[in-house]
Amino acid sequence: MTSTIPAAIAEAAREFGPAPALVEPGGGRWSWEQLHAEVRTVARALIGYGLQPGGRLAIWAPNGAQWMLTALGASYAGLTLVPVNTRYTGVEALDIIHRSGAGGLVVTGPFLGVDRLAALRAAAADEGIPLPRLIVTLPDEWKTFLACGDDVPEGRADARADAVAPDDVADILFTSGTTGRSKGVMSAHRQSLAVAAAWAGIAGLRPDDRYLVINPFFHSFGLKAGILACLSSGATVVPQAVxxxxxxxxxxxxxxxxxxxxxxxxxxxxxxxxxxxxxxxxxxxxxxxxxxxxxxxxxxxxxxxxxxxxxxxxxxxxxxxxxxxxxxxxxxxxxxxxxxxxxxxxxxxxxxxxxxxxxxxxxxxxxxxxxxxxxxxxxxxxxxxxxxxxxxxxxxxxxxxxxLKDMYICGGFNVYPAEVERALARLPGVAESAVIGLPDPRLGEVGRAYIVCRPGRELSEPEVIEFCRGRLAGYKVPRSVELRAELPHNASGKVLKYLLRAEAADA
Structure with a gap:
C-alpha cells in the first residue's frame, strides 16, 4: 500500500486510468488520469505562488470538485492541509487560520447568504491579525489561480510529490470545540491513508461504486472516509455541498x-x-x-x-x-x-x-x-x-x-442519556431525541428529553413519559419533555447538548 497521498494519486491514475474519479453534479467530470493531471496543475500553481514544502494551506469552502482538487494539489506540492469548518464565523475561522500558521487560503465566495471572506477580513481588522498572503476565492478566481503555475514545469511538481515522506504531516483537522477551544489534530500521510484504506476495505468499496459524499470534506469522515477512501479503492466521488x-x-x-x-x-x-x-x-x-x-x-x-x-x-x-x-x-x-x-x-x-x-x-x-x-x-x-x-x-x-460528560446522576444512580434515547427511538412518532441532566434540589439531577416528531405526527409530554416508564427504571425516566422542530447539530450530525444545557441554565 502506498504511504503518501501524492503516491496514491499517481497510483490511482495508473490503476484506474479512464474510470470516473470525480463527478461534480451539474458540472465537470474527471477520470483518474484527468484528476492526476488537474492535481498536478493545482500543485504547480501553489508552487508558483511561493508556498514551500511543509507550509500550510487552509480551505474554507463547502464540498465540491475544487475543494477536492485543492486538497489533493496541496498534498502533491508537499503542503499540509488545514480544513476550516464552513459553519464557523469569521472570528472562529480567523483563529484556526492564524493558529495553524497557514500561508495560503482558498475560500468560497458568498454561499448560503454569507460572505465568509468579508467576515474574515472584518475579524482580522478587529483583532489586528494579518491574513495569509495568498487568498483565492472560489469559483471566480480559480482559473486565474491555476494560471500562476504556467511557468512551473510539471517535473518540479512531481519532484515535490516524490519528496513527501510517510511521516510528514498531511493534515491538521480542528476538533469541533463543543467543550472548549478547538484543538488541531495532526495526522501523517501514512495514517490518513491507512485509516481510509481500512474503511474502504471493510465497506467493500470498488471501482464501480458511486459514493455520494455529503459529510463535510472539512471533517475527518468526509476527507478520509470519503475522498481518500475513494482514492484507495477507485470509487467515484460525487460531492454534495448542502x-x-x-x-x-x-x-x-x-x-x-x-x-x-x-x-x-x-x-x-x-x-x-x-x-x-x-x-x-x-x-x-x-x-x-x-x-x-x-x-x-x-x-x-x-x-x-x-x-x-x-x-x-x-x-x-x-x-x-x-x-x-x-x-x-x-x-x-x-x-x-x-x-x-x-x-x-x-x-x-x-x-x-x-x-x-x-x-x-x-x-x-x-x-x-x-x-x-x-x-x-x-x-x-x-x-x-x-x-x-x-x-x-x-x-x-x-x-x-x-x-463521559453527558452522564448524570439521579438519586445516586448513573444515567446514560444514550440508553434513554435508544428507548425513545422505539416510540412511534419520534424522529430524533436528546436527553440531558438538569439540577434538581432533591435528586441531584433529573432528565429532560428534547423530542423532534416525525412529519405529520404529534406527541405530548405525558405520552413520552408514560412510554419511558414502561421500558426504563424510574430514575432513568425523564422528568420533563420539550418538543422541538429541530435540534442543534455539529457538522458530523451529533447533537450539541452543551447548547441545550446552556439554554436550560439560562431559563
Whole structure:
C-alpha cells in the first residue's frame, strides 16, 4: 500500500486510468488520469505562488470538485492541509487560520447568504491579525489561480510529490470545540491513508461504486472516509455541498449512487420526506452510520426502506476509524454495536468509569502546539483516551453507551442519556431525541428529553413519559419533555447538548 497521498494519486491514475474519479453534479467530470493531471496543475500553481514544502494551506469552502482538487494539489506540492469548518464565523475561522500558521487560503465566495471572506477580513481588522498572503476565492478566481503555475514545469511538481515522506504531516483537522477551544489534530500521510484504506476495505468499496459524499470534506469522515477512501479503492466521488432531501434523492437516482454514509439524521430525513418516494433509490447498496446513539429501530428501517446493507462504525477526529461492523454481521450486532477494532487499533475499556481507550499506529500524532493537551489525551502507554463510555462483548464488538460528560446522576444512580434515547427511538412518532441532566434540589439531577416528531405526527409530554416508564427504571425516566422542530447539530450530525444545557441554565 502506498504511504503518501501524492503516491496514491499517481497510483490511482495508473490503476484506474479512464474510470470516473470525480463527478461534480451539474458540472465537470474527471477520470483518474484527468484528476492526476488537474492535481498536478493545482500543485504547480501553489508552487508558483511561493508556498514551500511543509507550509500550510487552509480551505474554507463547502464540498465540491475544487475543494477536492485543492486538497489533493496541496498534498502533491508537499503542503499540509488545514480544513476550516464552513459553519464557523469569521472570528472562529480567523483563529484556526492564524493558529495553524497557514500561508495560503482558498475560500468560497458568498454561499448560503454569507460572505465568509468579508467576515474574515472584518475579524482580522478587529483583532489586528494579518491574513495569509495568498487568498483565492472560489469559483471566480480559480482559473486565474491555476494560471500562476504556467511557468512551473510539471517535473518540479512531481519532484515535490516524490519528496513527501510517510511521516510528514498531511493534515491538521480542528476538533469541533463543543467543550472548549478547538484543538488541531495532526495526522501523517501514512495514517490518513491507512485509516481510509481500512474503511474502504471493510465497506467493500470498488471501482464501480458511486459514493455520494455529503459529510463535510472539512471533517475527518468526509476527507478520509470519503475522498481518500475513494482514492484507495477507485470509487467515484460525487460531492454534495448542502444536504437537501429532494436534491439528494434526485442525485441518488440520476448518478446511480451506491454508497451513502452519513449521520443517523440524514437517513431519517431522507426516509421521512414526502418527496423521497418519487425517486428511484434502488442503486443504493451500502449505508454506513455511527454515533453514540444509533437506534436499532433506525437500522431495521434503513434495511427495509432503502434496501441497502447497513454498517455502523465508531471513530473520532483523533483516530478517524477505530471500530467498524463487517458485512455479514447479523442485524442485532449492526444495530447494537459499533463493530470491532479496525485500522490497526487495539480497543480496551478503562477503569474506573468505562472509558473507551484506543492504541495503534493510526492514532493522531498529537495536538498542534499543545503538548499538555496531547499528554492528557495519550497516556504514557500510548492509549488514547476518547472521552466515550463503552463496553466490549466476548467477540470484541464495541458498544458506545455515552459520553463521559453527558452522564448524570439521579438519586445516586448513573444515567446514560444514550440508553434513554435508544428507548425513545422505539416510540412511534419520534424522529430524533436528546436527553440531558438538569439540577434538581432533591435528586441531584433529573432528565429532560428534547423530542423532534416525525412529519405529520404529534406527541405530548405525558405520552413520552408514560412510554419511558414502561421500558426504563424510574430514575432513568425523564422528568420533563420539550418538543422541538429541530435540534442543534455539529457538522458530523451529533447533537450539541452543551447548547441545550446552556439554554436550560439560562431559563
Amino acid at each position: 444536504f437537501d432531501v429532494p436534491r439528494t434523492a434526485g442525485l441518488i437516482a440520476a448518478e446511480r449512487i451506491t454508497v451513502l454514509p452519513g449521520p443517523p439524521t440524514l437517513y431519517t430525513s431522507l426516509m421521512d420526506h414526502p418527496d423521497a418516494g418519487g425517486h428511484d433509490l434502488s442503486s443504493l447498496r451500502l449505508a454506513v452510520t455511527g454515533a453514540a446513539t444509533v437506534p436499532p429501530a433506525l437500522v431495521e428501517r434503513m434495511r427495509k426502506e432503502l434496501g441497502a446493507d447497513v454498517l455502523t462504525a465508531y471513530g473520532l477526529t483523533e483516530a478517524v476509524v477505530a471500530t467498524m461492523c463487517r458485512p455479514g454481521d447479523d442485524a442485532r450486532t449492526v444495530a447494537e454495536t459499533s463493530g470491532r477494532a479496525a485500522a490497526g487499533f487495539e480497543v480496551r475499556i478503562g477503569e474506573p468509569g468505562g472509558e473507551v481507550l484506543l492504541r495503534g499506529p493510526n492514532a493522531m500524532l498529537g495536538y498542534l502546539d499543545d503538548p499538555a493537551a496531547t499528554a492528557q489525551a495519550i497516556d504514557s502507554e500510548g492509549w488514547l483516551h476518547t472521552g466515550d463510555i463503552g463496553r466490549l462483548d466476548e467477540n470484541g464488538y464495541l458498544t458506545i453507551t455515552d459520553r
